[in-house]
Amino acid sequence: MAAKAAKKGGKRESVGERLLAWYDVHARDLPWRVRPPKKQKGARDRGARADPYRVWLSEIMLQQTTVATVGPYFRDFVSRWPDVESLAAAPRDKVMEAWAGLGYYSRARNLHACAIRVADEHDGRFPDTEEGLKALPGIGPYTAAAIAAIAFDRKATVVDGNVERVVARLFAIETPLPDAKKEIRPAAETLTPDERPGDFAQAMMDLGATICSPKSPSCNRCPVSQGCLAFEKGIAETLPRRAPKKARPTRRGACFYLRNGKGEVLLRRRPDKGLLGGMLEVPTTEWTQAEIDEDVLLEAAPVTAKWARVPGLVEHTFTHFHLQLAIFVAEVGAREAKKAEGLWVPEEELDAQALPTVMKKAAAHAAPDAGPLFKGK
Known part of the structure; x- marks a missing residue:
C-alpha cells in the first residue's frame, strides 16, 4: 500500500520516515518555523519547539493566502506585537490596519478576539490540545491540528490543500474534490507518525509546495514516489480531480469618493458582520446582480452633491463573485460635509488607512494621484 516503501538497508521504510x-535536508526556511533537528546549529537549538503564538499567527494568515504574500505581513505583526498579550492589548483598528491587503477580513477580527481570550482566560498560553484550541475564536479543525502538531508535538493530522494533493496521489484517490475529502482525511491519518508529527505535517506541506505540485509534479525527485499509487499508474498529474466549478455571478454597485474643502476624503466603516466586515471603505451602495442604473445608485450617495461619474468601472474578484463598481466623485463645502457620516481623512494619508484592496482600487480610480499605495493596483 502507499504507506510503505521499497526495502532499504534490509527493512521497509514508511512514508513518514x-x-x-527529506525534510531534515530540504525544509523551507520560513519566519515562523523552527529548524528541523538536522538543520539546527548548535546543541542549544536541538529539540527546540516552535512558539505557539507564531505558529497560530502564521496559520491564520496562511488561510487562503500564499506563503510569499504572508511573509512580510507576518514579520510586521511580530515586530509590532511580539506575543499574544501585546496583540490582545492593541486597539482592534490598529490590527485591522496592519491586516489591510491580506483579505478575508473576518480572520483579523477573530485573530484579535482570540488573542484577548488567550490573554484573559488562559494566562497568555494557548491550549495544547486540538479540542482546547478549537474552542477559541477563528480556530477550526485544520488550524487546531496544525498548532497542536507543530507547536505542541501532538499526534494530529494536518490536511491543507497541499496535503490533499499529496495524499490523493499517494493513494490514487480518483474521486473528484470536494467529495474526495471524505477519503483523503482517513488516508492521511494512516500516515501521521507517532514521532515528530509537527515536522511531518510541515514536510507534507513542503512536499506539496515544492515537488508534488499541481501541474508537472517532479516525481523523479520525490522522496516517496516509490509506493505512490498515482505514480505507479502514471496518473499523478491528473490528481486530485475536481468537480466542475460553478460560474461566478457578477454583482454591481457604486462608490462615492467625496472631498471636502480641506483636502480630506470621506471614509466609512463597514458593519462587523458580512464581507469586509469592520474594514474602512469609500462609501458604497449595496452590491447586487441588477444592472447599474445611475439614478438609483445616486440615491445611496452619502450627501446631496454635484456627483460626476468617472469613466470606466472598477472590477474585483472575490471567492464567490465578480464585482463591478461605478465611481462617482464630488466636492462639498463645510456645511454639507458636516451632514456626512463617517471619518474625514486627509487625502495624502489614505495609504495609511485600513482599506481593503477593492477600496484601494476605487480610490485609485477616483483620484489616481491620491497616493503611492494605489498606483498600479
Whole structure:
C-alpha cells in the first residue's frame, strides 16, 4: 500500500520516515518555523519547539493566502506585537490596519478576539490540545491540528490543500474534490507518525509546495514516489480531480469618493458582520446582480452633491463573485460635509488607512494621484 516503501538497508521504510529524512535536508526556511533537528546549529537549538503564538499567527494568515504574500505581513505583526498579550492589548483598528491587503477580513477580527481570550482566560498560553484550541475564536479543525502538531508535538493530522494533493496521489484517490475529502482525511491519518508529527505535517506541506505540485509534479525527485499509487499508474498529474466549478455571478454597485474643502476624503466603516466586515471603505451602495442604473445608485450617495461619474468601472474578484463598481466623485463645502457620516481623512494619508484592496482600487480610480499605495493596483 502507499504507506510503505521499497526495502532499504534490509527493512521497509514508511512514508513518514522517508519524508522526515527529506525534510531534515530540504525544509523551507520560513519566519515562523523552527529548524528541523538536522538543520539546527548548535546543541542549544536541538529539540527546540516552535512558539505557539507564531505558529497560530502564521496559520491564520496562511488561510487562503500564499506563503510569499504572508511573509512580510507576518514579520510586521511580530515586530509590532511580539506575543499574544501585546496583540490582545492593541486597539482592534490598529490590527485591522496592519491586516489591510491580506483579505478575508473576518480572520483579523477573530485573530484579535482570540488573542484577548488567550490573554484573559488562559494566562497568555494557548491550549495544547486540538479540542482546547478549537474552542477559541477563528480556530477550526485544520488550524487546531496544525498548532497542536507543530507547536505542541501532538499526534494530529494536518490536511491543507497541499496535503490533499499529496495524499490523493499517494493513494490514487480518483474521486473528484470536494467529495474526495471524505477519503483523503482517513488516508492521511494512516500516515501521521507517532514521532515528530509537527515536522511531518510541515514536510507534507513542503512536499506539496515544492515537488508534488499541481501541474508537472517532479516525481523523479520525490522522496516517496516509490509506493505512490498515482505514480505507479502514471496518473499523478491528473490528481486530485475536481468537480466542475460553478460560474461566478457578477454583482454591481457604486462608490462615492467625496472631498471636502480641506483636502480630506470621506471614509466609512463597514458593519462587523458580512464581507469586509469592520474594514474602512469609500462609501458604497449595496452590491447586487441588477444592472447599474445611475439614478438609483445616486440615491445611496452619502450627501446631496454635484456627483460626476468617472469613466470606466472598477472590477474585483472575490471567492464567490465578480464585482463591478461605478465611481462617482464630488466636492462639498463645510456645511454639507458636516451632514456626512463617517471619518474625514486627509487625502495624502489614505495609504495609511485600513482599506481593503477593492477600496484601494476605487480610490485609485477616483483620484489616481491620491497616493503611492494605489498606483498600479
